[in-house]
Amino acid sequence: MIQGTVGEIFVVDDDPAVREMLSLVLGSAGYEVICFADGAALLAVARARSPVCMLLDVHIPGQSGIDILKELRAQDYPAPIFIISGAGDISMAVDAIKSGALDFIEKPFRGTEIVERIEGAIRAFSRRREKLPCTSQSLHFPGREPLTRREREVLELISAGFSNKEAGRELGISPRTIEDHRANIMKKLGARNATELLRIVLDAERA
Structure with a gap:
């Protein structure tokens, strides 16, 4: 225990x-x-x-x-x-x-x-x-569907290079759930792949 x-x-x-x-x-x-x-x-x-x-x-x-x-x-x-x-x-x-x-x-x-x-x-x-408040809490993506708090946490980790397994361990959830969040984040932000997703995050950090 x-x-x-x-x-x-x-x-x-x-x-x-x-x-x-x-x-x-x-x-x-x-x-x-x-x-x-x-x-x-x-x-x-x-x-x-x-x-x-x-x-x-x-x-x-x-x-x-x-x-x-x-x-x-x-x-x-x-x-x-x-x-x-x-x-x-x-x-x-x-x-x-x-x-x-x-x-x-x-x-x-x-x-x-x-x-x-x-x-x-x-x-x-x-x-x-x-x-909290973590870095991703301050990110804004104007014109795109808002991310939930959990999606922001997942985004913070995958942007830092965490694998699904590592991110899942950090957040206490399964890699499969991380993948579900990741897919939903990409859909909301209009990213077709991981490279586009990182570029969107970097642009938001510079804004």
């Missing part, structure tokens, strides 16, 4: 078996796990306090996991949020990342993998918040 990461984790899933499994696995790693079966119950508690991490299922009663994610991110919720998705929900999970999710965990999952990913995410999330 990584010292300093113990704290509350919110788990939102309408499947009692999933809630029980995550409670056992994360509880044995030293976390206090608070479970919710729907978004309304989560939001009632989330307005009062924030956990060190949240696991949010895509399909829950009432508001969907994506709706809850957008609502929390609109409030700049100060905790990393993982989306839990089934194999058929991958495109939805990618959309969730664009809406502010840290990463997604695909069902079925292994307990040891979840603990490793969560601890990595918490460490990376803390590092990034300590470094």
